[in-house]
Amino acid sequence: MNSLRWRAGLATMTVVAVFAAATAVALDQAFRDATRTAWAERLRAQVFLLMGATEVAPDGQPRLPDVLPEVRLEGTDSGLFARILDGRGETLWRSPSALGYELPAPAPGSGLRTVTMGGSDYFSSSIRVDWQLDHQAVPLTFQIVEDRSAFAAELTRFRRTLWTYLGIAAAGLVVLQGLALRWGLRPLRGVERELYAVERGSQQAIHGRYPRELERLTMGLNTLLHHERAQQRRYRDALGDLAHSLKTPLAIMRGALGSGGEDQTAREQLERMDRIIGYQLQRATTSGRTALVAPVALKPVLERLIRSLAKVYAEKAIRPDMEIDGGAAFRGNEDDLMEVLGNLLDNAFKWGRETIQVRVTGGDPLISLVLEDDGPGIPESDIPTILSRGGRLDEAVPGQGIGLAVVRDVVDAYGGTLTLERSESLGGLRVTLQLPGFA
Missing domain, CATH: 3.30.450 (Beta-Lactamase)
Known part of the structure; x- marks a missing residue:
């Protein structure tokens, strides 16, 4: 009720x-x-x-x-x-x-x-x-x-007549009250529809004219939406500036080092600092769950990434087998989705031998993606270490640790789930990903 x-x-x-x-x-x-x-x-x-x-x-x-x-x-x-x-x-x-x-x-x-x-x-x-x-x-x-x-x-005759007419009058009164209630709640339904449109990203604010009792509510919601967008924009711009400010001195220091063996340790530490900065900035810029974004269709994003990776790994001639629900849409930031799918697909192309399989089913509140490859996979004993919170980056499995750590953090920020296991059909790695979605 x-x-x-x-x-x-x-x-x-x-x-x-x-x-x-x-x-x-x-x-x-x-x-x-x-x-x-x-x-x-x-x-x-x-x-x-x-x-x-x-x-x-x-x-x-x-x-x-x-x-x-x-x-x-x-x-x-x-x-x-x-x-x-x-x-x-x-x-x-x-x-x-x-x-x-x-x-x-x-x-x-x-x-x-x-x-x-x-x-x-x-x-x-x-x-x-x-x-x-x-x-x-x-x-x-x-x-x-x-x-x-x-x-x-x-x-008895009077009572029968009385209850008959009272029943008819009561039913008519309930119908009239229902119509009056429907008319009275119409502004609330309008606010609900506009909030749903804002949630789906089809409009940026609440534009309707509503009774005095709802004016303060709609004005407050519009102010909150504006401030949140502005804060997200300032936050991401500041992090972008920070990334640029840090990467430039690192590039200068890397260029100033010679190629001799005595500079190898310093060069390795610079590379490590570069990876750490990129990883932490990626974590910081992850949007997480928000109602202020338009739905992102998964099919075009996946097709675009697979075409790009097929060119990068052209010598391997990987055959992608795709089964994607055309209506599946991600409830979040497109950059975050690209980061997650890009890392997972890059790992699949990198370690796969001939075939990768992609299965996507849409839904609300969750969409599900299953990615399998025929590569060597990840040892079962290493999976908890790779996905555990607070795991040190240099303890990750080579070639997959940093990418999967980024994926794990983005998925956690959206309240999704990430599962790694052995693929029964292809013998490599099977990744099951669940993220917020639209119906």
Whole structure:
């Protein structure tokens, strides 16, 4: 979940889901309360209709007309029942629809309550009155009981409709939030694309116009890119000047020495100093991994080096066998790549007898190069010494030590790997090189 888009999307969906659930609960409770109140008013109205249709005889017995005010009170299994009770709770009259049912006792007060009868839920509403006759008041209780299944069915229909529309609204809101999020993150995607272009070397800086919140970021990145390029340029120029300043006095000293044997020791030390200076300057000028370079295609570089070395070692008639991925590109400085490949190929041409093989496969983050020759190779016991860090230059194997030391340092600077082993197919040296690459 290491993505702003996924984090913001998940947060949006969570908020919408919580909001929809809270809204559903609130609306469901409000509808339930409103519907229950409506049923209470309706049953209370039924009680008043029953009271209006009732006549009380002098002996206190209620009399109702043959045609009741509510037709459902006359049919069986209608789900609506009525009865009239005296002051002691004895039933004085019950509706035809209540025959065979044991109605629950009315509750004190005149509110709506839920009762259970025969395993089913019912609503019950009752009103107690003192019916005034000429010389006495007759206490009567009028009770209406109605099946609650219609109320439950109404709630179920409402909940189904509620969740359907809330689901549609939530999905629409998530889509709208996603579009808004996509629009809001567009500047960040623009910065990402430009940084990728800078990394690939197709542009030198971030040029787009971005919101105020990103202006300081893009300005800071452009300043950093400019300063790093300028620093690299000054560094390499200074090292080039240093190399020129050192090599000129050495050349003068070498020319001033005679060819006699007494000058041989001084001449050897001058040659050694020259090699050390060249080696250390090469190490110092290695760029290493950086995002400020254009990708370098390996195929043309390899072909150019092989053509040049074939002319240098024309008398050996080396046959190069190449299989190079045309899309393989190096993520680094072209001079460093030339230094690495030049040293490796020079060793292969120098020590190979007839054939060298070059295999290159591209990839991101690493490209792989395998170089094999049919020469004598390097003794396995000497390989760790040649590739070890801090190995003295004069302890390297003749003809390969300095070049491989330079290659090792450049590869290390780029975070790559260099492996030397015996070639199974050609019998000489097999070099496996991995460096940062572009897909």
